[in-house]
Amino acid sequence: MNNNQRRSDCPISCSLDVWGDKWSLLIIRDLMFAKQCTYGDFLKSGEGISTNILASRLQAMEENGLIEKLSHPDSKAKVLYRLTQKGIDLLPVMLEISVWAEKYYDIDKDRKVVVKEYKKDKEGFLKASLKELKKV
Amino acid sequence: MNNNQRRSDCPISCSLDVWGDKWSLLIIRDLMFAKQCTYGDFLKSGEGISTNILASRLQAMEENGLIEKLSHPDSKAKVLYRLTQKGIDLLPVMLEISVWAEKYYDIDKDRKVVVKEYKKDKEGFLKASLKELKKV
DNA sequence: ATTTGCACTTGCAATATGCAAGTAAATTTC
DNA sequence: GAAATTTACTTGCATATTGCAAGTGCAAAT
Structure with a gap:
């Protein structure tokens, strides 16, 4: 997928390397509004992200330390996603x-x-x- | 290319529809630092945008009112790009x-x-x- | 008159996206 | 307790976008 090579040491460029696509910031937005979301919650968002793209973005953002996964208190079948400090920032x-x-x-x-x-x-x-x- | 359909009326989504890719903000950055740039100036930027992508991004950003083209005082062969107010904002x-x-x-x-x-x-x-x- | 510079275009291969269907584990329903 | 459903993904494939290299056409310099 997204290999983690920096294109340059420009802060804009670095940032775009991490979340510069059509979907990542929408996931961040959902988490900022709702604080915690499940995979299904993201899919329900108005813009209609497709499931494979969602999975790949969640993985990339977790690897880049923007979000983290938590076990859901209600059920082992569910996963909670949450912003890290880096995401909150x-x-x-x-x-x-x-x-x-x-x-x-x-x-x-x-x-x-x-x-x-x-x-x-x-x-x-x-x-x-x-x-x-x-x-x- | 980029058809100008909005995905939703979320401000983040609207913004990403306009400049949400790996290159547009780097072009904006160059213009903010240099105020005016030629096509060749953008190509020289450290990240190495390819010429067809540059052309398509410049066209899209002009259509979206972020930048404008000016005639270069020195030569008819050159084109100056500049930020509009919307770009400056x-x-x-x-x-x-x-x-x-x-x-x-x-x-x-x-x-x-x-x-x-x-x-x-x-x-x-x-x-x-x-x-x-x-x-x- | 020929070469060079500048702003693009074009063709094509590689990559990413979008859609639909499928899978596997956990939970609910009967 | 077996079968259906929910949840979080994965897979396959068509389509769209990107990236690279080469080419074009006009303007300016030699």
Whole structure:
């Protein structure tokens, strides 16, 4: 799949090597909103990722330390995915992407509210959200 | 190529539809640093984009209003590419990506300096950089 | 008039994606 | 307790995208 060679030591390039595709950040998004997700939860997301791509992205992101697998308390058949600290640290990136998209595209109204709150007091919003994400 | 269908009205998804691949943000990066670039300048960048991919990305980003083409003052054979306001507005995204990468990867020391400056006073740094980018 | 530089295009092989169907273990249902 | 269902994947194959190398056409320099 994705061999883990860096293309350069540019931070943008490094980042794209890790999550620069059409799906990885959507998985991260789901985890940021829901905190924990099962494989099936990701499949249910609106964009319709196909199951083989989902499996390959989850594996790559686990190998790159963005997410981790946990055993589900309810059942051995289920797996819980969760963000690591490295994954949680993508929050500011996700929020700035949202701010940009909100300026130029029609986006979901719930997310518009988040953007508005964030813009009002970026540092404060980040601090509170990070605290919340780290909780579990 | 890239048909311009939205996958959903999620801001992350919208954004990825526009620049979510391994190359677009590197082109944006070059333009943010150099302000103006020719086709040949992009080809010379460290990551080694191939010429057909470069052409397709430039076209897509022009169609999506991130960049624009200008005639080169020196020669009719040359073309200058420049960021539009929409492209310039990706600056906070680029900076937060850099902050993330700087935390987890070994990055170029010049970029480390930029990250350090940005983190010291985000709003101030942004304001100054935006002003500088809009100048030309 | 010929060569060089610049911005692309084209052809083709290699890789990645998307869809549909399949598998294996764990759980639920009868 | 056997059979059906749920869950997390894997496999096969068609299609789309990428990457490499070579080619084209116009402008400018020699």
